[in-house]
Amino acid sequence: MQNLHTLCMPRRSGCTFEALPHSRVGGQMAVPTAGGREIGAVIRGARAEARMTQGDLGAKCGYSASTVSRVEAGTIRPAPETLLAIAQALGLPPQRLGVVPVQRRADTSCSPMTPPAASVADGVMQAQQEAPVRRRELLAGMAGTAAAALIPSPAAATPAPASGNDLTATLERALYAPDPSGATSATVVEQHLAAARGDFTAARYGHLGQTLPELIGAAEAGRDAAAGVARERAHSTVARAYVLATELALKHHSDIAWATADRALTAARAGGSPVVIGEAARVLAITMRRSGRPSAAVDLLRRTAADLTDQRGAAPHAVAATLLFTAAYTAACDRRRSDALDLMAAADEAIRQLPAGTPAAPLFTVDATPAQRDLYWIGVHNALGTPDEGVPYTARLTAAAMPTAERRARLGTDTARMWHRLGNPRRTFAALCLVEQAAPEEARRPALRALTADLLYSPAPLPGVREFARRTGAAV
Structure with missing residues (x-):
């Protein structure tokens, strides 16, 4: 495992790189050109697109998952040669990670070198291109105006939400040190759950993350105090709280989604509600897909959807349709075109068969x-x-x-x-x-x-x- 110093500093014998903005890699010289937060965002996004975990990326580059996490959060900045290795592992052009590789000069001394003209000229080239492009846009008349109208007015600047590391710590507290509020009656807990779902659907993820530990603690305390039918209902409430926790973890690409999804499905099965079991199976399947197990995820979704279609009522059938949506997308991510198209066709048929008056949003996140x-x-x-x-x-x-x-x-x-x-x-x-x-x-x-x-x-x-x-x- 590489320590922080070796990650952030190039490893070359005979030279001191600490004062230099460049690093030689093979027959090239790498020039860093971007900030740590921007680099981290690109790495995290490309890793998510490649469906790799932080551990997967770290293994390809020789670092730990926690180190990759810190790089993505922008708290440390890798050396240019490390960025080149990450770019290669993700199939990215080095420029996307703020590194411009150029041919090494004949002088192989350790003295500072002038950055290549290309890296300095980017802004100049853009400025030179802007004027003729603007003239073409003016000549385009109404077409140009219509295209510009597609772009909504920018929203007001908002404070940055909690980082992935902060969210993981919050969800760990919800999992292993829940914070019961004291109000554990089923009615009150379900009111808190409805408010939390409102935060999720309104995309207020920061506030949702703050309230989840208390919600989960209250839901579990209420379940432990209940018996009989009330306990089954309380199991479903706990399951839905963990569904929300998993959705939030997935939004932040946090590996803790495995733990929250498992708890959601365990509680859902104890509660026995087919609809809630479908909700929990969906977030578990997404977690499986993100972790490189798309085939198993599709199988889980198919089985659960089939079980739901055997149930009476519109809600289970609506949930089954949404599970088929997710299964189709999962198969597509696995490049199984035929399966993806078949699953979407099945979902379409399921929607057409729903009777009028089907609940608009039987799941927390998706409607049929x-x-x-x-x-x-x-x-x-x-x-x-x-x-x-x-x-x-x-x-x-x-x-x-x-x-x-x-x-x-x-x-x-x-x-x-x-x-x-x-x-x-x-x-x-x-x-x-x-x-x-x-x-x-x-x-x-x-x-x-x-x-x-x-x-x-x-x-x-x-x-x-x-x-x-x-x-x-x-x-x-």
Whole structure:
């Protein structure tokens, strides 16, 4: 295991690198050009896209998972040669991690060297390109005006949410040292649970993280004091509290999601409610997918959905449809196109068979509606590498069709990824602005900060993107 000093300093004998801004790597010289927080956001986002854990990335580069966590949080800055190793492990161009590799000069001494012209000229080149592009935009007339109108007004700057490390510590406290409030009656606990769900759907993740330890403590205390039917109901309340905890951990790519998801499903099964079991199985399956077990996740979702369709009532069937959504996306992430398309077709059929008056949101996070189906189609095609096939679904979707701020932010996220993969930075930025407008804390998630950081290097000028990057923590 590498210690902090060896991570942050290049390892070369015969030279002192501490005072130098460059590092030789093989036959090249690496020049750092970006700040630690921006680098960490890009690394975390690329790792999430690659479905690697912090331990996986650390193993590829020779570091511990905790060290990778500190790098992603921006609390330490790796040496340039380490950044090159991380870039190689993630399949990223070194420039994305703020490192410009250039050919080594014939002089191999340890004296400082002048940064390459390319790294200094980036800003100049952008400024030179901006004027003609603006002239072309003026000539475009109403088309240019319409394109600009796609970008919502920027949201007010919001304080940065808790880091992934802070969240993990909070959830660990909820798991292993819960804080009961003293009010443990079923009615009061369910009121607290409803308020917590409101925080999640409104994307108030910071406040949710603060209240979860007390909620989980009160829910478990109420369950322990109950008996008979009341205890089964209390088990379901505990399960849903852990579902929320898992959703929050997944938002922050925290490995503690394994523990919270396991507790959610254990409590759900003890409670016996098919709907709650479906909710818990869904977050466990997402955790499995994130940990590199997509096939097992699809199997779990399929089995649970089949069990739910055997139940009476609209709610279990609606939950089954949402599990099929998640299974389809999971199969797509595993590049199993046929399975993904079949599962989406099954979900579509399940939605059509729902009777009128089906509860709008039987799960905490997903509802079984045509709008959700279209949103999942975009995500499935993004994962399959066919984003062009997701474009028709965007024409049918509006932010108003999404019932919560969290879902509106998801619409912006998936649309941003689609346009980014199609090489349209302007529409990518417009979608990211939708995320910020709907849920500012979502715009600060690691994967979206990485996408924002990538837009900073767009060849076409994007007015407002640097200010957006600063607001969302993608740039300093």
